[in-house]
Amino acid sequence: MQVRAGIFDSGVGGLTVAEALHRLAPSLPISYLADTAFFPYGNRTAEEVADRALVLARTLIAGGATVIVVACNTASSAALERLRAELTIPVVGMEPPVKPAVERSRSRTVAVLATTGTVSGARLARLTERHSGDATVTTIAMPGLADLVEAGETASERVRTMLSDALRGPVAEGVDEVALGCTHYGFLRPTLAALLPASVEVLDAAEPVARRVLAVMAEAGQDVPAGPPQEVLCYATGDADSFEATIQRLRDGGAALPPLRVLRPVA
Numbered sequence: 001m002q003v004r005a006g007i008f009d010s011g012v013g014g015l016t017v018a019e020a021l022h023r024l025a026p027s028l029p030i031s032y033l034a035d036t037a038f039f040p041y042g043n044r045t046a047e048e049v050a051d052r053a054l055v056l057a058r059t060l061i062a063g064g065a066t067v068i069v070v071a072c073n074t075a076s077s078a079a080l081e082r083l084r085a086e087l088t089i090p091v092v093g094m095e096p097p098v099k100p101a102v103e104r105s106r107s108r109t110v111a112v113l114a115t116t117g118t119v120s121g122a123r124l125a126r127l128t129e130r131h132s133g134d135a136t137v138t139t140i141a142m143p144g145l146a147d148l149v150e151a152g153e154t155a156s157e158r159v160r161t162m163l164s165d166a167l168r169g170p171v172a173e174g175v176d177e178v179a180l181g182c183t184h185y186g187f188l189r190p191t192l193a194a195l196l197p198a199s200v201e202v203l204d205a206a207e208p209v210a211r212r213v214l215a216v217m218a219e220a221g222q223d224v225p226a227g228p229p230q231e232v233l234c235y236a237t238g239d240a241d242s243f244e245a246t247i248q249r250l251r252d253g254g255a256a257l258p259p260l261r262v263l264r265p266v267a
């Protein structure tokens, strides 16, 4: 069986997951679909996002994907149940790493940064209710932040101001774990590390999700083929040139990215 992981997100954010998956299994063929024509998901209704998620997953399956990775918290929140109900191949989604953040917090004070869509969704509410325990978990919507990352900005003045404005209160209240609930924010780790006190840990879910993908593939009998490292094949539903330019800006800014090729066009 020819296996292939099909990963999608609204834009470049899910490349943080693609990078982790490629790092753990370099010979695994990976297709990456960025729904840049519909970016950002964070401001859309759950129904719109779920409709897009289904279109993207079917596109990836038509291109040979044997497992779907929803590398977007907003789309996972809006569409995971529907994708699992309508597709016949395994679907791995993601959620903000609230559970590990609570487990690791010594101050029992945790902040979660996510898009407006994720913060207002029932999935994150359920997650915090289930895992908070005696900790205070504050969820913070960051409208516009993924847009800056999508423009290739990861350390600009605007990004730093947005992050320090959002985190000033939580830091004053003693937060010691910041959970990243949007895959785009993974690219902001160095900026966050520079802004936050050294006692604050930043967690994202890229690597745990990549591990989960490999576990789900193994359970489904999908063996990662032996062989040389593969390039991640990337497609965008919007303009491929500007998608490629964003990737170049991220690379120039020192972002960890897998070896990749941007292909065009997509149906």
Ligand code: DGL
Binding pocket: 009, 010, 011, 013, 014, 039, 040, 041, 042, 043, 071, 072, 073, 074, 075, 115, 118, 146, 181, 182, 183, 184
């Ligand atoms: N990367 C997406 C997430 O993880 C959202 C970015 C957007 O608003 O489209 O939530």
